[in-house]
Amino acid sequence: MKIKNITIQGFRGFNEERNIDFHDRLTLIYAPNSYGKTSISEAFEWLLYGITSKVEKADSKEEYKGSYRNRHLPESLTPFVKATFVDDDENETEFNGDLAEDETIQRFVNGQEVESWPLAQDISKVPRPFILQHALKYLLLVRPDERFQGFAHLLGLEKLDLFQRNVVSLCTKPDACIPAEVNQLLKNVSALEACLASQPSLATIQKAFKKGITGLAEAYEIVASECRQRVPPETEEKSVLPQLLKVREDAVAKIFEGRIALPHYSEEEKHANSEDENFFLICIVDSFVKKYTELLALSIVQHTLERAEFFDLGIKLLDKTPGKCPFCGRSIDDALVKHIHDEHANLATEKKRNEALQKQRTEIIKLLAELKSRLAAYQNRHKDKVAQLFALEPTLDKLKTILVPKYQTHFNEVETTILELTTAKNNLETSYSKVLGALAKVETSVTESEEDAALVKVLGETLAEYISDARSYVRTVIGKVSVMSDAAQILKHELDALAGTEDISVLIDLLEQRCNVKKKFEIKGILDGLKALRKSVDQYVANRVLGAISEELTSEVMEWYKQIKTKGDPDVHFDGFDMERTTKGELKARRVQIKARSYGKELVSAVSSLSESKLNALGLCVSIATNLKGESPFDFLIIDDPIQSWDAEHEIQFIEVIRRLVERGRQVILMSHSRKWIDMVRSGCRTINGRFYEITGYTETGPHIAEIPWDRWTERLKEVDAIVKDPTATSVKLQQAEEEIRIVNAELTSELYFKIKGVRKNPHDLNSTKVRKMLVECGIENGLVDRITQTFETTDDAHHASVDYAAHRQRIQRYHAWAHELAKLLKDSHEA
């Protein structure tokens, strides 16, 4: 799609509403610096993306807060940017973006509010159709990693770039992903390895351990051998470990018998806790409460049961004395007999309902018994967890003599932990007692048929409180496991030192923890292996990017660079893209190399070798190439001041690039601060007949934009004269002359109208109908009006030639003569 026009109000440098119409091929906008040029490209960016790239890439977004709204726009007005886009089938769509108070954009399509623009593809995934002054800064003159990201973005490889960064982050810093229990294992085995290292007599084991998992079997053969040396020779294989344990325990017990032990909740225990808690919660839910309250009906229907028993007896007796009352012998009529039978049937139904409730009561009694039993198991599981540690309490004084002063902190930790866990345990026991109390009352109410809904409510509340306290208790225990494990290791170490059993202790640990040692090696292997994964991902991504930049981007950028390339000395130029390599030839991760060549020799890097002017030109070529690469819904390209810091030769070369972009179907909107260069572009693209604007001034109201004729009609007529007189002029040239005549006639009509009627009409908006009407209004004689109108006949109102159009020299010569007639009329009116 192309842009037909844009209207801006209150956005950036624009205050009052301004409109700019664009040529469908080339529009030039000249303005001195700070006159609002960049606001135009920013308005487009904001309209399409809801954010400008300047704000998006800013280090501090805060600095740009409130920068979209023009400070001079009256409070009552809403800033907006509105643009009309035209698709390939000439359908027009108006996109309107209102700047909301929270700086977001409110989108409207043809006046209807929408969530997003109705574009067939996600425009965030195609290159933005803008080439901005600061584009180069973010691509070439940045750190290598940022350059890589810039290229990934240009090539649409952002997801791959992000993937690589995420994998690298995981592989270099996996610690956060290691579960606590795995960390505990690693820590325990590391402590064991440290103890092993401190035993010179066991150095051979340590040496084998250093080989990693491959040395494990060898290490354990030596462990077995060392163990044998420390037990009586006749000891059986299976008795070696118990024998060693006994030796150590006997020696250590002479010094201290207690143990610092606070184990983790095992997976099995965790599962049991979770199952029990779920069961407790079931007991609080509505279905249980409903069932319980239904039992209230039992007491109410009790008398019905008694009546039913009486009726049972009555019916049996009545069957034996038909027509007479079995109790008094009086006669009973058929109606009364039927009534008695009906009443009996009703009572039988009631009885059945009662039986169901009785069954329900039995179930509830069973459920309450199970609740009681599981509560006890749950409570004991938590109590048992700390039992060993609490057993240490009476011997704390003795423990102090062993650990203090060297391990004062660890001793304090043991004391504090016992204290904190005692408090947690007491809390838990208190709430447990409350639950048991509430449960007992509910049980009694059921067994004595005195159900009371309030009792169940209390049971629910106490259960909820108990579960909450239990979870808090578990958190306290888990939080202390690690510190107690450390203290246990210290105590063990100290006791072994005092008892002279350090080597035996290490051997015992090695035997007992053989499985953990193996797991530690495996886990370390997995974690160390992440380096290899990183390398694989680095190489894969580097190869993908290399493919994209060397196979596609290099040739496309080179194509544009050749257009812009300066020819003189020094011969230092861009020579393609590559990925940096190591000395072994492997691709370096995230390192895009921009190659340069000088007089046939490859240079180290373009960034360090090319002049600023050449780097700018290269940046521009990269932007153009990526914009033209692949499919995009945008057929326009907005280029904002490309020639800053360019030398004269690049300025001239770039004009050819603009022409080629137009020829390739791109609608180019080019802005520059250099009037001289813009005039050169206009001259170099003379036959494109685009539109040219000059921002002539700037005040509080915003920029003052004036449209300047692409070329003077006098100049155009001279060119037409030359073509018409040239007998060798091709049909293309003749068609151009015919087009020029129409432009001349539109401009002459516009000037004549202004001269006579005092109203200025834009010649770009004129077609045959409008021209005719204006000439008639100016009082031009009918013959000339008809002739001038006739010059528009070979095109439609949008100035497009019909499919069967053919340039015809005689016709064009006539048109040319008629244009001169109109020109003479204007000249005469000036002289008059």
Next chain:
Amino acid sequence: MNNKTTSQDFPCEKCLDELLVELSDPVHKRLIQAYRGNDPVQSMESELANVLIEVLNRED
């Protein structure tokens, strides 16, 4: 509007599949395979934790 429909969206899934073919380590394969869904980083990190827990809980 009559817009062009071809997208430059990067076929990330395809790349992951290509990479998986190049990897031989089963753990590495699992981690890359986990890089999917709404939060691929979280998914990959969880997978690493799962791998380690499996080693820890394995009965030898």
